Amino acid sequence: MLINCKGRLINLSAPKVMGILNCTPDSFFDGGKYRDEAQLLNQAEKMLADGTDFIDIGAYSSKPNAEFVSEEEEVKRVVPVVELILKHFPEALLSIDTFRAKVAEACINSGAAIINDIAAGLLDDAMLQTVGRLKVPYIMMHMQGNPQTMVKLTQYDDIVQEMLFYFSERIAAARSHGIEDIIIDPGFGFAKTLSQNYEVLNKLELFQMIKLPLLSGVSRKSMIYKLLGNTPQEALNGTTALNTISLMKGAKILRVHDVKEAVEAVTIYEKMISQP
Template sequence: MTLNCNGKLIDLSTPKIMGILNLTPDSFYDGGKYRNEKEILGQVEKMLNEGATFIDIGAYSSRPGADAVPLEEELSRIVPIIQKVTKTFPDIIVSVDTFRSEVAKNCLGEGAAIINDISAGQLDGKMFQTVAEHGAPYIMMHMKGTPQNMQRHTDYVNLVKEMLSYFSERIAKAREFHINDVIIDPGFGFSKTLEQNYDLLKKMDLLRILELPLLVGLSRKSMIYKVLANTPQEALNGTTALHMVALQKGAQILRVHDVAAAVECVKLNEQLN
């Protein structure tokens, strides 16, 4: 499988790493950590040097119960950073973490290559059209509701079966708009209880039936630190353990805060296969 990112073909036969850059003051792990241009560019450079293929930039926290962010505020946070990052690192492949088509349009116009949408197009009816017009790869995640209320939507008869139905419908919709490169994100921590997250991870290889690249975001999430009775800051070891499981279950992109550790997981997993 390959992705066409602004004319660059990315081969996913070896799993790739997507480094996270949050521009939000309230993200669960690194909220407010990168407060100025120097710190932001330094973190991007660090992740690229450690082996990240993609950098995922977001300006709207999607942690459970996070405050809604006005459109203009999201734009003012992210667009200048996209401009600076793509100018400073001309070969960078930037993914934009947004569910708003207006943000997607502005960022793609500034050199971003991928749209990462937690709502799979359900929160903005213009998203598919925007992605299609720019020929961008599109990451669609499984979530019910919104970040503000998603944890009230955790009732499933058969989680994986219902996810397959959800993705089949959203993929068909994306294909109507001729979106060629679609990536699936199971949405760990979104509209799922702790137990459901682990059941999903155990059965995640069933999602391969969709025959699309699989992106997994587990990094330092509550499903790890709640089991270990520690904090997001102490959850790197647990994250690494679950990254290895995800790779064994078919993950082709790991979305992570800690690039170097994830790169080591990929290298070791390659030795097993």
Template structure:
């Protein structure tokens, strides 16, 4: 899953695309490099991100959907939003799945919209909002509490007829640096939910703070953690650097196929 941020303030690539041609060039490269999905976000969810109105989110994101589908009509577009109205408008404009950082907790209508349009739904673990989440990192047993959270959200989704679900542990969301690594180390526990797992660690602070570097220097660390995530059961990698992630998956699959032969 290739990341396309159309926000001016995302932690890694905010404000990078100055024109339609630059954005199309980025999308074309991700698709050529092997991206299965393009995940478009128009509301930065980095810690302490400023509020963006629903109207502005739509003004940012809908023209980009239309642009991508005009030039790359077969693209599977994922929409990174927690707002049901944004989800609905984007689906009606051709988006194929919804990626919700709140698993429906920030908009009571989200699950109903996903059910109405029968699209796949990624539900992530988070507490609070992007503005408050880093103050909400107290857990007695983080993985156990996350499993309970997902069990409740999955049950609610299925009660509405949503069955095509994907789980995202939410690295960097309402978690300290050490908690992120604990969740990654124990990520195979989420296979108890019997749903595909998405891992989103690309260039995050859990990497560059540990290495005392920066997001710009975090590609190697991203590849290391992506490999670990695959070994822990991840089925989708959400990344800024598609080529490197596709190579990571290919090599991981190669060694697994080798072990199966013998």
């Protein structure tokens, strides 16, 4: 399970950690927390010191009913952050959380390495063609609708079967545009009820039949804090529990707000499976 990031081959046979760095004012957990260069650099430095393998930068909140952000505003928010981090940490591998082709291209041209698309190319007809031309790894997530409508689109006859069909179709579309390195993300919290999220988690090993690396993004999400009756700020323990379950069911990348704790979960998991 190798992906090519700017000429560096990253082996996903051993699980990796992707730290989240939001430069949005309205993300559900850390919105507005990193507003200036010093805060952004301090957080990037902390994640790198804690052992993150990738930093995922987002400039458009994808939480339910998120406020619309124009393409121009998204570029204005995210490209300077990419340039800032790579100026100070040139070896960092940056992933860009966007569903827009123009944003993706601007960020890759500024030095980013991966595109992380919540819509798997369905919200921008140019996305797959652009990623194929840029020859970068592509994370495709399962979602119905968009961040403004997804909470109403939770009707499934068999959610896992329908997700597997979705990925089969989107992977074929990506391959037709020359995208070679593909990672799949089941999209916890996107167009799924609380119970549906746990059904997908319970059957997560079934996604291994796709034979592509699997990313799990459960960090501090409502499937944790609504179940436990607390808040995103109190959901770290639940996040670690779900990250560990994800690893045991085949996840190869954990996308998280808290890198240190996720790296520890990976270390413990790797030690366990190395035993005779």
